[in-house]
Amino acid sequence: xxxxxxxxxxxxxxxxxxxxxxxxxxxxxxxxxxxxxxxxxxxxxxxxxxxxxxxxxxxxxxxxxxxxxxxxxxxxxxxxxxxxxxxxxxxxxxxxxxxxxxxxxxxxxxxxxxxxxxxx
Amino acid sequence: xxxxxxxxxxxxxxxxxxxxxxxxxxxxxxxxxxxxxxxxxxxxxxxxxxxxxxxxxxxxxxxxxxxxxxxxxxxxxxxxxxxxxxxxxxxxxxxxxxxxxxxxxxxxxxxxxxxxxxxxxxxxxxxxxxxxxxxxxxxxxxxxxxxxxxxxxxxxxxxxxxxxxxxxxxxxxxxxxxxxxxxxxxxxxxxxxxxxxxxxxxxxxxxxxxxxxxxxxxxxxxxxxxxxxxxxxxxxxxxxxxxxxxxxxxxxxxxxxxxxxxxxxxxxxxxxxxxxxxxxxxxxxxxxxxxxxxxxxxxxxxxxxxxxxxxxxxxxxxxxxxxxxxxxxxxxxxxxxxxxxxxxxxxxxxxxxxxxxxxxxxxxxxxxxxxxxxxxxxxxxxxxxxxxxxxxxxxxxxxxxxxxxxxxxxxxxxxxxxxxxxxxxxx
Numbered sequence: 008x009x010x011x012x013x014x015x016x017x018x019x020x021x022x023x024x025x026x027x028x029x030x031x032x033x034x035x036x037x038x039x040x041x042x043x044x045x046x047x048x049x050x051x052x053x054x055x056x057x058x059x060x061x062x063x064x065x066x067x068x069x070x071x072x073x074x075x076x077x078x079x080x081x082x083x084x085x086x087x088x089x090x091x092x093x094x095x096x097x098x099x100x101x102x103x104x105x106x107x108x109x110x111x112x113x114x115x116x117x118x119x120x121x122x123x124x125x126x127x
Numbered sequence: 128x129x130x131x132x133x134x135x136x137x138x139x140x141x142x143x144x145x146x147x148x149x150x151x152x153x154x155x156x157x158x159x160x161x162x163x164x165x166x167x168x169x170x171x172x173x174x175x176x177x178x179x180x181x182x183x184x185x186x187x188x189x190x191x192x193x194x195x196x197x198x199x200x201x202x203x204x205x206x207x208x209x210x211x212x213x214x215x216x217x218x219x220x221x222x223x224x225x226x227x228x229x230x231x232x233x234x235x236x237x238x239x240x241x242x243x244x245x246x247x248x249x250x251x252x253x254x255x256x257x258x259x260x261x262x263x264x265x266x267x268x269x270x271x272x273x274x275x276x277x278x279x280x281x282x283x284x285x286x287x288x289x290x291x292x293x294x295x296x297x298x299x300x301x302x303x304x305x306x307x308x309x310x311x312x313x314x315x316x317x318x319x320x321x322x323x324x325x326x327x328x329x330x331x332x333x334x335x336x337x338x339x340x341x342x343x344x345x346x347x348x349x350x351x352x353x354x355x356x357x358x359x360x361x362x363x364x365x366x367x368x369x370x371x372x373x374x375x376x377x378x379x380x381x382x383x384x385x386x387x388x389x390x391x392x393x394x395x396x397x398x399x400x401x402x403x404x405x406x407x408x409x410x411x412x413x414x415x416x417x418x419x420x421x422x423x424x425x426x427x428x429x430x431x432x433x434x435x436x437x438x439x440x441x442x443x444x445x446x447x448x449x450x451x452x453x454x455x456x457x458x459x460x461x462x463x464x465x466x467x468x469x470x471x472x473x474x475x476x477x478x479x480x481x482x483x484x485x486x487x488x489x490x491x492x493x494x495x496x497x498x499x500x501x502x503x504x505x506x507x508x509x510x511x512x513x514x515x516x517x518x519x520x521x522x523x524x525x526x527x528x529x530x531x532x533x534x535x536x537x538x539x540x541x542x543x544x545x546x547x548x549x550x551x552x553x554x
Contacts, residue, residue, distance in 0.1 A: 015329045017312060019380065020282040020415070022163065029167035031175030032473055032496045069477055080313040086329055088313060092473055093497060099476040106250060106388050107242040107435055107451025109476050113330040113385040 011119040012054060015086050016064065016098060017112045024090035041092030045078040046118075050085065054120050061121040064089075066114055069097035072121055087118065128156070131532050136165040137217070137512030139283050140414030140522035141290070153533050155513070162284035169513060175494050177507040178536055188505065193538065196506050197545065200465075201552040203487050203504070207463040209439060210235035213452045214469030215425075216416030219517025219529060222542035223418075223425040225550055226467055230438050232553050236461070237436045238452035239422035240469050247383040248412045249423065249433050250447060251392030258399050260375070260409040262289075262523045267296035271371035273308045275395065276332065276381015277413040280316035286413070287320070291377070306371075308364060310335070311381060325364060328355035330386035336394035339365055343401050369405050376410040414522035417512070418468075421520035456482050466490040467542055468511070472497035491542055493535075508535075508542045515541035 027037030044062060046054075054075075056062055062075045064087070071094050078088065089095040091111075100110050134146040147159040148169060158169045180196035181188040204210055212230045215223045216239065223239075230237035241249065251257075265272070272292050279286040287293045292307045299305055309318040310325045310332075318324040327335050331354030338353040342365035348358050368374055376399055382391040395410065402408035414420050423433040430436045432445035435452070448454055455461055456479045463486055464471070472480050473496065480501075489504045490496075493514075499505040509515040512529035520526050535541075 017329060017385075020278065022281040022284070025164045025282070026167050029164070029171045031171075031494065032470065033175065078313070080315050080318075083313045083326075086312055093477070093480075096473075096475065096480070097477040099478075101453060101457040101476045101478040103448060103451060103454055103457075104388065105448030106247055107238075107447040107453055108246045108383065108388055109243065109453055110386070110388075111243070111384040112381065 011117055012050065014050070014116055014118050016066070016095070016114040016116045017086060017088050018091055018095045018099070019088065019112070021090040024092065037092070041090050042094050043074045043076050043089070045076055045080070045088040047081045047084045047086065048077050049082070050087070051075060051077060054118065056120045063119050063121050064098060065117045066098040066100070068100055071095070071097050087116070131530065134532065135512060135519065135527050135529050136161055137417045137510070137519065137529060138165040138168050139417060140420060141283050141286050142417055142519055142521040142527050143285050143289060144527055148532055150533055155533060164284060172493070172510050172513055176536065177492060177495050177499055177505060178539070180507060181499070181502070181505040183503045188500070188502070193506070193540070193545075196504055197548045197552065200489050200504050200506070201549055203463055203489060204229065204233050204465070204549070204553060207233065207235070207487070209461050210463035210465055211452055211455060211461045212237045212465045212467075213471060214240060214467045215422040216240040216419040216468055217511065218418065218468030218542045219511050219515070219519065220418065220421045220425045221517050222467060222511070222546055223422055224429060225543065225546035226465075227426065227429045228550055229465070229546070229553060230436070234439050234441065236450060236452065236455055237426065237430075237438070239419065239426060239434050240416065241419050241423055241434050242447070242451050242453060243474065244380060244415050244419060245383055245412045246434060246447065246451070247389035248392050250389035251396055254389075255393050255396040255400070257396055258403055258409055259411055259523070261525060262411070262521065265375045265409065265411070266290050266294040267298055268373040269375040270299055270304060271306050271308070271367060271374040273310065273368070273374065273376045274317055274321075275310040275376060275378045276385075277377060277379025278311070278315040278317045279377070279413065280320070282379075282415065283413060286377075306367060308367065323364065323367070325356055325360060331355060332382055332385060332391045333387040333394050335361070336391065336398050339368075340394070340398050340401050343369060343398065343405070368402055368408065371406055371408070374402065374406065374408040376408065377413050378410065379413040411523050418519040420522055420524060421518065421526070424520050424524070453479055459485070461486060463487045463489070466492075466498055467546070470496040470498045472501050491545055506545055507539050508545055509539055510535070511542060515543070517543070
């Protein structure tokens with residue numbers, strides 16, 4: 008069993024996030040859409056994690072606990088996806104490299120399963 | 128019941144202008160022709176609504192009246208050493224113009240949300256130019272459509288059917304006769320509809336675009352793969368591009384937000400420039416919010432620069448990295464954030480949002496958002512394009528008219544009316 012795996016985080020739009028946004032940023036739909044992490048099924052096996060279980064994602068800038076779901080867009084081993092929102096932005100670097108734009112995609116993160124009672 | 132036809136959708140940069148909205152007793156009861164996202168917006172305007180102006184007193188937001196909220200806002204702007212004016216993707220060009228006037232009067236910084244979406248595209252096109260077209264030209268003529276680093280099925284759901292591979296053009300009708308390529312790091316819902324899917328490794332777009340340029344220019348690559356893509360696959364794609372009679376490259380944040388940023392866009396522009404030596408090829412950025420393109424247009428015609436404009440010297444200065452909202456806020460070089468048509472607390476890096484604890488925050492928004500919850504002053508406004516009219520620019524730079532279909536709740540004004548009151552008091 009692997010406890011901690013280095014991966015690349017990509018954040019982006021999703022249909023559920025867009026629909027949730029219109030229901031309200033405090034709606035269950037928005038929160039559900041922005042607190043899940045899509046993983047490649049092989050990576051889920053590597054992490055010994057099942058659908059719906061919690062995982063911790065950490066970057067240089069922060070750490071979050073979110074729910075793991077099996078990606079419908081696999082295979083993309085080593086790449087995890089989260090919808091735009093306050094949760095994923097906890098991990099985002101404010102460094103813009105002189106462009107004004109932070110790096111919302113392609114961020115190096117560490118992922119580990121959370122087996123305690125910690126919830127997203 | 129009244130039916131409004133040819134209504135512009137105020138959701139994404141597609142700005143679909145063929146919606147039919149049914150209104151009964153000042154209430155929207157049905158929306159036809161819209162995608163799920165657009166329909167959701169029209170039918171949800173009564174939900175999670177900010178109905179009264181709020182001011183923070185002893186750490187708690189309490190209701191106030193509009194006059195007091197405007198008066199306190201003006202005081203905050205006058206007392207600010209360096210205010211940042213930010214947002215504008217979800218408001219009208221008319222409101223953006225007024226915000227720039229306030230930024231000019233107050234010697235602050237004005238930046239729009241393109242700084243966190245297609246800002247690098249602007250930097251790329253300022254260096255290289257951009258061979259572009261209107262969406263109408265693409266619909267009528269394109270026989271090859273490439274979506275690179277974007278997922279319109281989820282983010283711009285009617286793009287493919289109105290302007291892309293499923294649209295009915297004058298010379299090419301529907302999917303027949305058009306080929307579709309998707310380039311992305313995941314096999315997205317859009318990729319599932321493509322003839323060819325090219326999966327690149329994250330942060331490798333620059334290399335893949337450069338390799339494609341080499342192939343388009345008849346150079347050999349002495350490697351097996353580039354950016355996770357076998358060279359044979361890239362040769363297939365290069366041939367498709369050169370063989371197209373009219374190719375269109377739509378690109379998204381997969382290029383602008385990943386490693387390389389504006390250099391990725393420059394590589395894409397260089398590829399399209401090279402393709403135009405052999406065939407006809409155009410490109411358009413997939414703009415997210417319905418008037419983020421308009422924000423760039425208004426900024427450019429008012430100040431000379433499309434975003435990241437600093438007025439602290441008494442004239443407009445532009446230097447992304449220095450005069451960009453994220454950098455200024457991350458460095459803590461501001462004492463007031465004034466937000467219109469955006470929700471930075473949801474969409475900016477947490478490191479930047481933390482900085483807002485130390486400054487004043489004013490927001491104009493129709494709904495209750497995390498930014499409203501964090502604000503010192505929150506002023507409710509009408510939904511632009513539903514409860515207030517105005518102008519928006521589509522992703523291809525075509526200006527279109529936003530319409531007022533219903534009245535806002537009692538006592539709620541448009542962005543333009545609230546901003547006019549602020550401007551009058553500042554002068």
